[in-house]
Amino acid sequence: MHLRSGVSMVKLDLGSGPRDFWVSDESDWLHLDCEPYEGVIQWTCPEPIPVKDRSVEVAYLGQLLVELSIEQQLALADELVRVMKDDGVIRVHDYDGVLGYPEFFRRLEQHGWRRVKEELVNVFEEPDGTILCTYMVELKKIRWCRVVIKF
Numbered sequence: 117m118h119l120r121s122g123v124s125m126v127k128l129d130l131g132s133g134p135r136d137f138w139v140s141d142e143s144d145w146l147h148l149d150c151e152p153y154e155g156v157i158q159w160t161c162p163e164p165i166p167v168k169d170r171s172v173e174v175a176y177l178g179q180l181l182v183e184l185s186i187e188q189q190l191a192l193a194d195e196l197v198r199v200m201k202d203d204g205v206i207r208v209h210d211y212d213g214v215l216g217y218p219e220f221f222r223r224l225e226q227h228g229w230r231r232v233k234e235e236l237v238n239v240f241e242e243p244d245g246t247i248l249c250t251y252m253v254e255l256k257k258i259r260w261c262r263v264v265i266k267f
């Protein structure tokens with residue numbers, strides 16, 4: 117099944133959770149989660165994401181990677197490579213940013229998806245004193261990069 121097959125612009129909220137946790141309420145977002153929340157398309161990673169190849173403009177993963185095994189993360193990266201438009205953007209909000217999920221980000225990087233931004237979002241202190249940090253990472257597909265060195 118492919119959703120909104122006639123729509124060329126798709127925004128995905130993957131692992132969206134229930135409505136109160138959605139990244140946006142705007143109607144052009146599709147919310148997907150393994151749980152049958154109201155208004156959410158049921159999808160369990162590593163199943164294929166039910167949209168067409170190269171149809172997604174924005175994909176948002178809010179604390180989904182932390183829930184997945186490395187195998188599931190790699191399958192998700194492969195699916196993102198399939199569904200994202202070349203000029204799309206992938207945003208990941210999760211614990212420890214790129215350092216937390218090296219295999220996932222490396223797989224995307226192998227397909228040209230590079231980190232263009234990484235920002236600290238939250239710092240929590242656990243009851244045992246452990247400090248947890250979440251980061252927002254933004255990835256774009258870079259075809260080539262020219263470095264000019266001036267002497």
Ligand SMILES: C[S@@+](CC[C@H](N)C(=O)[O-])C[C@H]1O[C@@H](n2cnc3c(N)ncnc32)[C@H](O)[C@@H]1O
Pocket residue numbers: 130131132133134137138148149150151159160161162177178179180183184188
């Ligand atoms: C920590 S919540 C994040 C919710 C929301 N994105 C946010 O940023 O607050 C993680 C969500 O991922 C979903 N999830 C966990 N494993 C999943 C899987 N294998 N496939 C799809 N969704 C999954 C959970 O049901 C849950 O709603």
